[in-house]
Amino acid sequence: MCRRNTSGGTILEPVSVDKPASDSSDEVLAARAVAGDASAFETIVERYQGRVFRLACRLTSETDAPDILQETFLQVHRHLPSFRGESQFGTWLYRIATNAALMHRRASARRPSEPLDHFLPRFDERGRHAATPAELQVVSRADELLDRQFLAGKARDVIARMPDIYRDAFVLRDLEEMSTADVARALDIEPAAVRQRVHRARLMLRGYLSDLVGVKS
Amino acid sequence: MKEVACISGVELLMDYLEGVLPPDLRAALEAHVAGCERCAAFVASYRETPRILRDATASTLPDDIEASLKAFVQRFLKDSRPR
Numbered sequence: 001m002c003r004r005n006t007s008g009g010t011i012l013e014p015v016s017v018d019k020p021a022s023d024s025s026d027e028v029l030a031a032r033a034v035a036g037d038a039s040a041f042e043t044i045v046e047r048y049q050g051r052v053f054r055l056a057c058r059l060t061s062e063t064d065a066p067d068i069l070q071e072t073f074l075q076v077h078r079h080l081p082s083f084r085g086e087s088q089f090g091t092w093l094y095r096i097a098t099n100a101a102l103m104h105r106r107a108s109a110r111r112p113s114e115p116l117d118h119f120l121p122r123f124d125e126r127g128r129h130a131a132t133p134a135e136l137q138v139v140s141r142a143d144e145l146l147d148r149q150f151l152a153g154k155a156r157d158v159i160a161r162m163p164d165i166y167r168d169a170f171v172l173r174d175l176e177e178m179s180t181a182d183v184a185r186a187l188d189i190e191p192a193a194v195r196q197r198v199h200r201a202r203l204m205l206r207g208y209l210s211d212l213v214g215v216k217s
Numbered sequence: 218m219k220e221v222a223c224i225s226g227v228e229l230l231m232d233y234l235e236g237v238l239p240p241d242l243r244a245a246l247e248a249h250v251a252g253c254e255r256c257a258a259f260v261a262s263y264r265e266t267p268r269i270l271r272d273a274t275a276s277t278l279p280d281d282i283e284a285s286l287k288a289f290v291q292r293f294l295k296d297s298r299p300r
Contacts, residue, residue, distance in 0.1 A: 170267075198231060203227070
């Protein structure tokens, strides 16, 4: 189906496969789509549409997500012949979706963002956490303590209000669970910068959750 | 061994969890958290924050958007077919 080239990448070759498209690997589907098999490409779309939609919602908004979804699969189809298997197909497609979302956001009117620094942890004069262990611990149960719909709305809202540099790193690393190395490549920054941004986002969002459950920590 | 306080320990957390903290700082942080109830509670909540927000923002693709994407894809596949 796929042949490894000498540099370690995969050369996709059109092949005839008897298995139904839905059972095939991404790489086989990609090869069939390149060869002009429309149903193979439609299977790729079905396989990834939910994840791309979710990513687009998190990086932009539910209003913008449908456009990003279409743009992503248009770009995937356009660039499929150049996919060489140097990364996993899903990673490659995700990178295209991330770019589509970031490009879309840049082209849109600038949304207001907030520093959210007031949600960072507080310390006393000796450098100890100002909050008690019970107050610090309660955030871990925020999803048990808060109404699900209320939490969903607040979570989407606060992520949308974060400065872009923190939002992008947090969404890709922590919500989409990409590796730090993949996030660094997608955002064109160093892995250390990804860690620094994700860390600050986690601190702010942790403090925000704490505030939501009624504790200042 | 280096001394870590709550305030400096918080700044090391991400690197600690990613496994990129130098061994001496790693040991110092672990020693501090083991003896600090506040930091133990803070670390637990810091680790849970991504999961809570991941679950809370897990949107599902609505049927109408899925249908319109399908129509869009079929249209461009048809248009890109060699004539």
